[in-house]
Amino acid sequence: MPQANDIHLKEFYRNVLAKSPLFYGHQFVVTFTGDIPEMIKAKPNDTKSITYYVKSAKVPKIDIKENKVAFLSQQFVVPGGITYGDSWDVQVLMTNDIIHYDSLYEWQEWYANLKNDGGSSDGHVKAIPNTIAHVKLLDSTLQSEIKEFNLVGIYPTKIPDLKMKYENASNGVDFSCTFTYQYMYRTDEGDPLEASGN
Numbered sequence: 001m002p003q004a005n006d007i008h009l010k011e012f013y014r015n016v017l018a019k020s021p022l023f024y025g026h027q028f029v030v031t032f033t034g035d036i037p038e039m040i041k042a043k044p045n046d047t048k049s050i051t052y053y054v055k056s057a058k059v060p061k062i063d064i065k066e067n068k069v070a071f072l073s074q075q076f077v078v079p080g081g082i083t084y085g086d087s088w089d090v091q092v093l094m095t096n097d098i099i100h101y102d103s104l105y106e107w108q109e110w111y112a113n114l115k116n117d118g119g120s121s122d123g124h125v126k127a128i129p130n131t132i133a134h135v136k137l138l139d140s141t142l143q144s145e146i147k148e149f150n151l152v153g154i155y156p157t158k159i160p161d162l163k164m165k166y167e168n169a170s171n172g173v174d175f176s177c178t179f180t181y182q183y184m185y186r187t188d189e190g191d192p193l194e195a196s197g198n
Contacts, residue, residue, distance in 0.1 A: 021140055023137070023146075024140075025056075027137060027138045027139065027140065027142065027146075028054075028057065028135060028136060028137050028138060029054070029136050029138065030054040030057055030090065030133060030134065030135055030136075031133070031134045031136070032131060032132070032133050032134075032154070033131070033132055033134065034129070034130045034131040034132050053092060053093035053094075053095065053100060054090050054091065054092055054093075055091040055092060055093050055174050056090065056091040057088075057089075057090040057091070057135060058088070058089070059135055059137075059149050060084060060085040060088055060149075060151065060181075060184055061084075061085050062082060062083075062084060062085075062184065063082070063083045063084075064079050064080060064081070064082055064083075065079075065080035065081050065082075065083055066078070066079065066080060067079075067080045084181070084182075084183050084184055086180060086181070087157070087178055087179065087180055087181075088133070088151060088154070088178070088179045088180075088181055089176055089177070089178050089179075090176065090177055090179070091174055091175070091176050092104075092174060092175055092176070092177060093172055093173075093174050094162075094172070094173045094174060094175060101159075101162065101175060104156050104159055104177055105159060107155070107156055108155075108156045108157075108159060111155060128153045128182060129153055129154065129155045130153070131153065131154050131155060132150050132151065132152050132153075132154065133150070133151040133154045133179065133181065134148055134149075134150055134187075135148065135149040135150075135151070136148045137149075147186065147187075147188070148186065148187040148188075149184060149185075149186055149187075150184065150185055150186070150187060150191070151179070151181040151184050152181060152182050152183055152184070152185070152191070152193075153181055153182035153183070154179050154180065154181040154182075155179065155180060156177055156178070156179050157178050157179060157180045158177065158178035159175070159177050160175060160176055160177075162175055163175075
């Protein structure tokens with residue numbers, strides 16, 4: 001039989017969650033905008049963005065470097081500059097027309113492919129892309145945006161094998177893709193490089 005204190009605690013947490021509901025892992029969407037090759041831009045409604053059926057993704061970590069400083073025979077650790085994760089992995093659901101896989105494949109070819117440059121590092125676009133991935137966290141209705149994180153200068157680097165099999169034929173196919181990006185910022189704080197004039 002539950003004790004009085006247990007009942008009190010359960011009621012307390014019910015009241016807490018009623019005022020501030022939990023955030024669940026499915027409350028997000030990822031959109032890419034910016035300098036994207038013409039052939040893979042979303043059509044026909046939005047010609048400047050691609051929204052993927054992203055099954056899972058992470059808000060990348062941000063680390064502060066630590067510097068060791070010697071003083072009076074003691075070692076002190078002081079905060080240094082900010083570092084970002086550089087790579088970003090997402091899991092993408094594939095629709096029946098495999099348009100999302102094709103889009104990423106063609107986007108990757110914009111930077112290097114055998115047909116135009118032999119797969120070497122010469123030719124094609126070899127600058128930091130003017131492309132941003134917007135990771136938007138949504139409220140429980142999946143309609144309103146709570147927070148947006150922006151991954152700047154992003155492009156796909158690794159597109160893995162597509163795994164096809166007879167088992168579990170009713171399950172949808174998904175694939176993971178690894179991106180490289182330059183730095184990240186929150187929309188409500190603004191782009192730090194634009195603010196500094198860099």
